[in-house]
Amino acid sequence: MNFYSCTRADLALALQQANIPAIHSEALYKNAYRHGNITAPWSGPHSTSKDLETFFLSPSPAGSPWTFSLPEFEAPLESTEDHALKFGVRLADGYVVEAVLMPEKTRLTLCVSTQAGCRQACSFCHTGRMGFTRNLSTAEIIGQVLQAQQWAAAHPEWLERAGLPVTQRVTNLVCMGMGEPLDNLEALRGMLEILLDPFGLQLAPRKVTVSTAGHLDGLRELVSWNTGVQIALSLHAVDPALRRKIMPIEGRFPLEQVLAFFQEAIAAGTSKPPLVQYTMIAGVNDSLDIAHQLSALVHGLKPKVNLIPFNPFPGSAFKAPSRERLFAFQDILKQAGIPTSTRFSKGKDIRAACGQLHV
Numbered sequence: 227m228n229f230y231s232c233t234r235a236d237l238a239l240a241l242q243q244a245n246i247p248a249i250h251s252e253a254l255y256k257n258a259y260r261h262g263n264i265t266a267p268w269s270g271p272h273s274t275s276k277d278l279e280t281f282f283l284s285p286s287p288a289g290s291p292w293t294f295s296l297p298e299f300e301a302p303l304e305s306t307e308d309h310a311l312k313f314g315v316r317l318a319d320g321y322v323v324e325a326v327l328m329p330e331k332t333r334l335t336l337c338v339s340t341q342a343g344c345r346q347a348c349s350f351c352h353t354g355r356m357g358f359t360r361n362l363s364t365a366e367i368i369g370q371v372l373q374a375q376q377w378a379a380a381h382p383e384w385l386e387r388a389g390l391p392v393t394q395r396v397t398n399l400v401c402m403g404m405g406e407p408l409d410n411l412e413a414l415r416g417m418l419e420i421l422l423d424p425f426g427l428q429l430a431p432r433k434v435t436v437s438t439a440g441h442l443d444g445l446r447e448l449v450s451w452n453t454g455v456q457i458a459l460s461l462h463a464v465d466p467a468l469r470r471k472i473m474p475i476e477g478r479f480p481l482e483q484v485l486a487f488f489q490e491a492i493a494a495g496t497s498k499p500p501l502v503q504y505t506m507i508a509g510v511n512d513s514l515d516i517a518h519q520l521s522a523l524v525h526g527l528k529p530k531v532n533l534i535p536f537n538p539f540p541g542s543a544f545k546a547p548s549r550e551r552l553f554a555f556q557d558i559l560k561q562a563g564i565p566t567s568t569r570f571s572k573g574k575d576i577r578a579a580c581g582q583l584h585v
């Protein structure tokens with residue numbers, strides 16, 4: 227059993243079953259997640275019981291030994307344009323996924339992968355061309371955050387180069403790397419619990435974004451957890467036939483039903499408006515007529531919209547729209563009262579931008 231797949235409630239229960247006060251889970255979490263005592267969280271500035279080392283040397287409740295293993299970060303590629311870093315993340319069974327660390331003015335955002343490959347096969351996404359290999363565990367997702375924190379702490383020269391203080395650590399997390407997060411709910415739930423836990427990584431919910439291509443079953447589940455994290459909906463096409471062509475998930479979960487779900491959840495106070503992501507592909511979904519249709523479609527949700535020019539990758543015939551078209555499309559949405567920004571993805575020169583991750 228991997229310590230880093232355990233929520234604090236799991237850990238408290240395991241301790242109780244061994245007749246150790248559950249309260250020690252708090253100190254174990256602080257030592258591991260706040261102080262980076264990754265391989266021996268029973269030792270550290272937050273005192274724990276002497277029995278704990280023995281506890282972790284005994285079999286876990288699952289009957290297997292306790293482990294403290296995290297995925298390994300390979301040496302990163304650094305963008306010469308914006309200092310974004312792309313890491314290969316090597317999993318214990320040899321599979322590799324990718325994580326991207328993006329410095330901004332006052333924050334450091336980590337984009338994590340939740341699956342090796344992806345089942346959704348969106349045609350504008352390089353990951354979608356890989357097919358699906360397997361889900362990542364909670365430990366493999368949270369491990370990307372821990373490794374990124376340790377990497378940043380060990381590389382103050384990179385933080386300085388990127389214009390950040392040398393003490394800067396990851397402040398924001400986006401699940402926008404490889405995989406559809408809502409297709410891996412169990413691991414996602416554990417990861418969010420640890421991430422938001424006041425004794426764990428202690429991120430504020432508004433600093434965490436879970437992106438989805440519109441996995442309605444997963445959305446229902448995510449909203450029912452009541453975490454307060456931001457949900458980003460990858461919309462990308464208004465017309466159902468076009469959406470189905472570029473996003474096969476439309477066949478299983480039509481956008482109309484996804485938007486109706488958000489309407490109900492917002493009205494019931496169980497969800498905030500989603501952040502709508504719209505990748506603009508020249509000649510495919512970037513006409514000004516479509517901009518009007520998009521504003522009519524999402525207006526009732528009062529969302530923010532991010533327009534992302536398509537990021538090219540080998541083997542794709544798609545192209546990004548001109549800047550003129552991008553800004554004309556944005557103006558139409560803004561004039562309809564929808565806050566809309568254009569997002570030029572970081573790390574394009576190292577193929578770390580939206581839709582470019584692939585191993």
Ligand code: SF4
Pocket residue numbers: 344345346347348351352353354355403404405406439581
């Ligand atoms: S865009 Fe997201 S959901 Fe679609 S194939 Fe790529 S990783 Fe999967």
